[in-house]
Amino acid sequence: xxxxxQAQTEISVVEKEDVTLDCxxxxxxxxYYLFWYKQPPSGELVFLIRxxxxxxxxxxxxxxxxxxxxxxxxxxxxxxxSQVVDSAVYxxxxxNQGGKLIFGQGTELSVKP
Amino acid sequence: ETGVTQSPTHLIxxxxxxxxxxxxxxxxxxxxxxxxxxxxxxxxxxxxxxxxEENGRGNFPPRFSGLQFPxxxxxxxxxxxxxxxxxxxxxASSLVGANxxxxxxxxxxxVV
Numbered sequence: 001x002x003x004x005x006q007a008q009t010e011i012s013v014v015e016k017e018d019v020t021l022d023c024x025x026x027x028x029x030x031x032y033y034l035f036w037y038k039q040p041p042s043g044e045l046v047f048l049i050r051x052x053x054x055x056x057x058x059x060x061x062x063x064x065x066x067x068x069x070x071x072x073x074x075x076x077x078x079x080x081x082s083q084v085v086d087s088a089v090y091x092x093x094x095x096n097q098g099g100k101l102i103f104g105q106g107t108e109l110s111v112k113p
Numbered sequence: 114e115t116g117v118t119q120s121p122t123h124l125i126x127x128x129x130x131x132x133x134x135x136x137x138x139x140x141x142x143x144x145x146x147x148x149x150x151x152x153x154x155x156x157x158x159x160x161x162x163x164x165x166e167e168n169g170r171g172n173f174p175p176r177f178s179g180l181q182f183p184x185x186x187x188x189x190x191x192x193x194x195x196x197x198x199x200x201x202x203x204x205a206s207s208l209v210g211a212n213x214x215x216x217x218x219x220x221x222x223x224v225v
Contacts, residue, residue: 037216043221044216045156045203046216047214047216099161099163099214100146101158101205101214102158104155
């Protein structure tokens, strides 16, 4: 079975703090993709990153960084020096069937000034 | 390059009625997927359309049906609406063979 778990339902931080959003996945497939999406109150899912299962290199994009560890089936997302505009619900998702994304429950991040 | 457009943005229907939601895919994308997102939950896959045919379906009853048109736009139809169908319905388009998905802003359906 395929499953994505985001154990943190809500996180609240003060601006400029670093915050890490956890994601653990389950799949028996050796080829798959992992995603992170941001969902602001408007509802649209905003793509942040896609990582394939063969690429465990960590990635940094500005204040965002991702740590992919196949050994622990985790794909964690860190925001450095958080800002109020980072407040949103963040979803981790798994794709191993070419189009069927399996989402976690989401983590609601609140960044206070 | 236009993104994914969904209409209407909000809709209120009565239990037992039927509803049609619409999605215009991003230019160049030939695959459309639909997701249901209940309040406080992650999106759940309903089905996907490619070349006007259903190409995969999630755990949803047959009263959820869809269409894809030659211009790759799509419709989601839900018959015999139930209160639990109240949710945000998201459409995502992609290009087959690629693994990038562009989501629309969704249609918020309320069933009363």
